[in-house]
Amino acid sequence: MKAADNISFDVFKGEIFGLVGPNGAGKTTTIECIEGLRKSDSGNLKVMGLNPLTNGRVLRDSIGIQLQESELPGRIKVWEAIDLFSSFYSKTIKYDSLLKDLGLDGKKGAYFSRLSGGQKQRLFIALSLINDPELVFLDELTTGLDPQARRATWELITTINKKGKTIFLTTHYMEEAERLCDRVAIMDHGKIIALDTPQNLIRSIKIENKLIFSVAGDFQLDTLNDTKSISKYEKLGDKIIVYGQDNKMVRDTVNFLVKNNIDFYDLKTEQATLEDVFLTLTGKEIRS
Numbered sequence: 001m002k003a004a005d006n007i008s009f010d011v012f013k014g015e016i017f018g019l020v021g022p023n024g025a026g027k028t029t030t031i032e033c034i035e036g037l038r039k040s041d042s043g044n045l046k047v048m049g050l051n052p053l054t055n056g057r058v059l060r061d062s063i064g065i066q067l068q069e070s071e072l073p074g075r076i077k078v079w080e081a082i083d084l085f086s087s088f089y090s091k092t093i094k095y096d097s098l099l100k101d102l103g104l105d106g107k108k109g110a111y112f113s114r115l116s117g118g119q120k121q122r123l124f125i126a127l128s129l130i131n132d133p134e135l136v137f138l139d140e141l142t143t144g145l146d147p148q149a150r151r152a153t154w155e156l157i158t159t160i161n162k163k164g165k166t167i168f169l170t171t172h173y174m175e176e177a178e179r180l181c182d183r184v185a186i187m188d189h190g191k192i193i194a195l196d197t198p199q200n201l202i203r204s205i206k207i208e209n210k211l212i213f214s215v216a217g218d219f220q221l222d223t224l225n226d227t228k229s230i231s232k233y234e235k236l237g238d239k240i241i242v243y244g245q246d247n248k249m250v251r252d253t254v255n256f257l258v259k260n261n262i263d264f265y266d267l268k269t270e271q272a273t274l275e276d277v278f279l280t281l282t283g284k285e286i287r288s
Contacts, residue, residue, distance in 0.1 A: 007192045009185055013134075016157070016167045018181035020174060020274070026190040027170040031139050034168070035065055048135065061090055064128035064136040074113030078104060078123060081112065082130060089131040102126050102156065118149030125156065129165075136160065138169040142176060154180055174274035178202075186278060193281050198274055205280045207272035208243040211250050215240065216263040223260070227252050239266075 007030065011017045019027050032038040033045060036052030036059065045052060050059050072081055078099070086092040099105045102122045107115065115123065121141060128136055138157070142150040150173075157180055161167050171177055177184050178198045185195040194201055208231060224233050224242065229249040233242045242253050250269055257264050 007187075007190075009192060009195055011135075011166065011168055012183075013166055014161075014164065015182040016161050016169065016180050018177040018184040019168070019170045019187055020172065020177045020184055021187035021278075022172050025172075025187045027172075027187055028139060030187070031137055031168065031170055035063070035137055060088070061131055062134050064131060064133035066124045066128040066136075066138045066141060070124045072112045072123075074111060076112050077108075078110055078112070078115075079108045081123065081127065085127045085130050091132070092130050093132045095126070095130060098126050098129060101159075116149070117145050118152060121145060121149070121153055122156065125153075125160075129160070133165070135166045135168065138167060140170055140172070142171070142173065150176070174278060178274045184274065186274075186281065188278075188282050194277065201274060201277045202272045205272060205277050206245070207276050207280070208245055209247070209249060209272070210270040211242040211244075211253050211267070212239055212270065213242075213257075213264045213267040214238050215257075216265070219262065224253070224256065227256055229253075 007026075019030060021027055029038065033040045034047060034052060036047075036056040039053060047059060048062060052059055076084075079095075082095045082099075086095070096105070099108060102125060104119065104122055104126065107119060112120070112123070125138070125141075128138070141157075142153050145153065154176065157167060157169070169177075169180070181198060183196065184198055184201060185192045186201070187193070194204075196204070219240065221233055221235060221240070224230055227249075229244045229246070229252045231243050231245065231249075233240065235241070242249065244250075244253075254267075256262075
């Protein structure tokens with residue numbers, strides 16, 4: 001099986017493009033070919049109009065790379081790591097403001113080994129931005145982070161993108177891709193099986209939204225039959241589950257309950273996600 005099998009896509013300037021899929025899908029192989037770190041067996045590849053293998057030196061000043069398995073010596077200090085990576089480029093930006101933007105200004109003299117997981121990831125982001133690149137590659141950036149650190153990293157990525165950077169990220173967290181990306185390519189077993197905006201991908205599978213609630217007292221389910229936006233309903237224990245294709249179902253159901261003086265509580269909605277898209281397209285849950 002090929003790690004990347006006859007795939008084709010474009011990344012637009014200024015967008016956050018996500019390549020998503022389970023571990024082993026071929027994401028890292030693909031991104032390493034794009035970065036010029038790995039030679040592809042065949043095909044044509046252009047990054048900002050240049051071949052990353054033959055024009056790697058020219059491209060290096062215009063792209064930033066955060067590798068999936070980034071690591072630094074434990075005894076290197078933050079400012080020393082910045083100085084080291086700055087030496088790799090012909091032009092760099094002042095790192096004091098960069099560290100401040102990333103919330104690391106108070107850690108300049110700290111040893112790498114003393115940083116938290118989230119701080120280490122922010123340092124790796126800083127190292128990928130030190131040359132002020134136009135295009136930034138982030139490979140599995142939030143793997144291993146706790147939920148709070150992951151969400152803080154999401155906010156950071158959004159801020160970087162708003163400053164005009166094009167971002168190419170890979171992840172096996174579908175929620176992350178849905179939250180961050182302008183467009184998403186879903187990859188499995190070396191092939192891209194879908195590519196569109198997260199919203200369009202979710203709409204394409206036509207999974208119905210759910211409205212879940214409980215009611216006080218008796219409730220005759222068949223009274224919902226006249227609500228046209230409801231496609232079906234069921235009762236599981238003390239929970240009533242109503243299904244429909246769009247948000248009109250939610251509004252119509254709530255209006256029906258209020259109009260008929262039906263006391264309801266614990267109301268929540270469940271909508272289709274990119275995880276549902278992957279499950280629908282592949283027939284299996286994402287492999288972590």
